[in-house]
Amino acid sequence: MNLQPKPARGEPMLREQSIVRTFVELTDTLVDDFDVVELLTVLAVRCVDVLDVAAAGLMLVNAEGELQVVASSSETMRLLELFELQAEEGPCTECFVTGGPVVHPRLTESDLRWPRFSPRALDAGFHSVQALPMRLRGQTIGALNLFRAGDGSLTEADMITAQAFADVATIAILQHRAVSEAQAVNDQLNHALNSRVVIEQAKGMVAERDGLDMEQSFRRLRAYARSHNLRLVDVACSVIDGSLGTPSLDAKVTRREA
């Protein structure tokens, strides 16, 4: 077994390295807070670097079930228009509907498959297209679209790599959703914890000023909140910052209880 690093023999080695580098780059961005569009744009650009394609883009389905372009290897109008068109027909739509890969190795001007999409793609200089599904456990959330300048389909190795890229993109999006949900829950938890602290502090203040125990003090705060239609935590905050004096708290409650 030769453990020496192989000399770079041109393309195959470089390609392998850039694929590995792409995965490292993608997983790196997954770790912390990340922007999904930025990550998917990196992915589209890397597709062009690594695979035998001229342009790449990712389309995701929105809440209304429509496909929308989220990232593209270049921002040229001609390319973006090709994605826009696919709201009605084209490789992405077909891929999304079938949930499987779509290949069209030779687009023609009078294409029966995609009569509107194909001439426009040819105008933009693309002669063949493919789309790979972004799928997880039976759910298709979008498609990776690859455009080639020449005829024919991608090699099997390129197809496998492209599908791996699409899979990473899918995981990135799902991870991002999980983090957003986690953020919402954590904000809620923080709020609950802080509210509890404020209420305990207010209980202590009222107890000290009016010579009550904690239970009596809590009842007084709660009664005031209820009779004034306020949230307990807001009453507690007012007590702590001094804007609500304990005498007024007391007076109201006494009148109510009388």
Place this chain on the structure above:
Amino acid sequence: MNGAGIMLMAGDIPQGSLCTTDKVSAFIEESQFALGEGPCVDAYHLDRPVLEPDLANPSTPRWLAFTGPVLDAGVRAIFGFPLHMGGVRLGALNLYRDEPGGLTDQQHADALGMADIATRAVLVMQSNAPLGHIAVELASGADFEYVVHQASGMVAAQLGVSVGQALIRLRGYAFGNARSLRAVAEDVVARRVRFDGVSGEQDPQP
């Protein structure tokens, strides 16, 4: 490992202990809550594991107030692992041992896995809680040191200062008298200790 505990943090400060396996772990968490420093606090703020394999002879001295009492309690190695998911941070998992020594790679990996499970568990439990409330499953068995906050409110009223300043006074008193913050807080709430020197059995004023 001799013991473990999970500490929740919110608003950048320890909020209390979710669970602990033994008395020493409870003491570790209480000390971090009282002093605002320690491996869990650092793990939370730095968002990475904080490892101290030899607390008695640390390579970098840190946690000046925390270290002494915890050593006295028999802790020799201590580790904090953040509870986080992406950029979301919840608190930290604390592990300790009564002998010095680092974690093996396997132990380190296991600790990361446990912190991950704890994070998910907290999020799942809290996601079902009504707005503004801590999930019942989280609150039961947890110790959020409510008595300390009650005492802060009382001391604030006694001295006419903010609750934040009152907490600092409580901490200062506990540290200066080598008592736990909780014990001092309990004395304040039971009206055995006053901070305004009016009519307590003990007078904490210097």
